[in-house]
Amino acid sequence: MDKDTDRKRRPPSSKAPARGETRDRLMQIGMEIVSERGFSATGIELVLKHAEVPKGSFYYYFKSKDDFGLAVIDSYAEYFAHRLQRIFQNASLTPMEQLSAFIDGGAAGLRKFEFRRGCLVGTMGQELSILSEEIRHRLETVIQQWEVCVEHCLRAALDRGQVRPTLEPATASRYFWIGWEGAILRAKLSQSIEPIEVFRSQFFEFLGCTPPTGN
């Protein structure tokens, strides 16, 4: 084993938190910073500083910044899958209430972080020309999973006659995510929730139904 590999692969010191804990913290901080700044403007030093993790530990877990980026995407995908599952598998809501609840959640997140944090996939998507092909492919796969989820929701609404009968769930779901990423971008730009509400009202108009009213 050469020196460099040895340095990179040395386990964190005994004083450091358990392996999983440190990695989890790097992922959490990574998601937060990349969602705000984008990937190319996220320095490893900044992540380490915020996570209070020494540099050696970083290279114990990740081969490179790109390797870290892929892990951040995977963590975000996992977090987002839980969020989607919680909403879209909530049988006490109608499909259209589920969709509206998802939009509510996005709006709440934007407000909570004062419009600084958007969608990690959208933010990294804008940087593609300077990111690796592997990262591009991973981002595309993640958003395709989200599309399947909303497609099921729209199909359920169609089966129940709650949207116009001409709606094509698969295409409409793609259209939903196209608009959703655009709405988040615009909300950040105007520092306001209003673009999200424009998106909600017009997308429901497109579906041929009125947005369900919240409680």
Place this chain on the structure above:
Amino acid sequence: MDKDTDRKRRPPSSKAPARGETRDRLMQIGMEIVSERGFSATGIELVLKHAEVPKGSFYYYFKSKDDFGLAVIDSYAEYFAHRLQRIFQNASLTPMEQLSAFIDGGAAGLRKFEFRRGCLVGTMGQELSILSEEIRHRLETVIQQWEVCVEHCLRAALDRGQVRPTLEPATASRYFWIGWEGAILRAKLSQSIEPIEVFRSQFFEFLGCTPPTGN
């Protein structure tokens, strides 16, 4: 006058191209690079190298990188205003043909630059949390001008009875730009024109008409 100001304000050497020419070249290269890489990942050195302009000239024209960024946004806004004018004031096209021609133009641009260059406003919009308030405000103003343009187009279509009578042109125009920025992002992500075509078919469905067929 102190030394630093003197250095910054020294006019370009007599061998350099005329003032306007150098500035124009910096703007052109700036738009190209920022559209691809985003603003924060665009180093001044890279712009100077591509434009073949010495550093001294840069500081003759711009006080700072932010000042350069604002000028790049203004140049892009001017270029885009011409593009919109050319399409939306083309009296030989119906309003819906104009809208579809705009979409065609965007798709052609994406293809031409192999999905590396998107919309400069959308790209910079994703970086907002690390850009200045002045830049944010400028980007927001630009997109509001674009909204007015499409609003007029949709109102003309409404007056001619070419879209559903319940359409609200101002809100629908905001919705158009939300979706358009999202569609460009997604096209870059999937390296394909297909998201643009999904956007076109579904937005026209939303308008209550079919997309005009090209020649």
